[in-house]
Amino acid sequence: MGGKLTCKQLTEVVTDYLEGTLSFLDRFRFHMHLGMCISCRRYLRQMKYTIHTLGQLPSDPIPPNVREELLSRFRNWKRTTT
Numbered sequence: 001m002g003g004k005l006t007c008k009q010l011t012e013v014v015t016d017y018l019e020g021t022l023s024f025l026d027r028f029r030f031h032m033h034l035g036m037c038i039s040c041r042r043y044l045r046q047m048k049y050t051i052h053t054l055g056q057l058p059s060d061p062i063p064p065n066v067r068e069e070l071l072s073r074f075r076n077w078k079r080t081t082t
């Protein structure tokens with residue numbers, strides 16, 4: 001990863017973040033993005049809830065259908081954010 005995180009990149013590294021395997025710099029970028037992006041804060045909350053519900057992290061890599069589901073929810077959040 002280079003430069004600022006995009007929302008898509010954040011969704012790609014969120015499991016690494018939650019597992020604590022991101023580098024210091026990547027974690028910093030992650031928090032920088034969260035600080036300015038309410039959609040991703042909601043996304044992170046949803047991910048934590050999902051993990052809590054499953055009792056574990058989703059398998060990595062996330063199956064494409066699950067990722068699509070998450071991304072479509074994510075897009076819905078963005079649409080409802082005013």
Ligand SMILES: [Zn+2]
Binds near residue numbers: 006039040
């Ligand atoms: Zn974002």
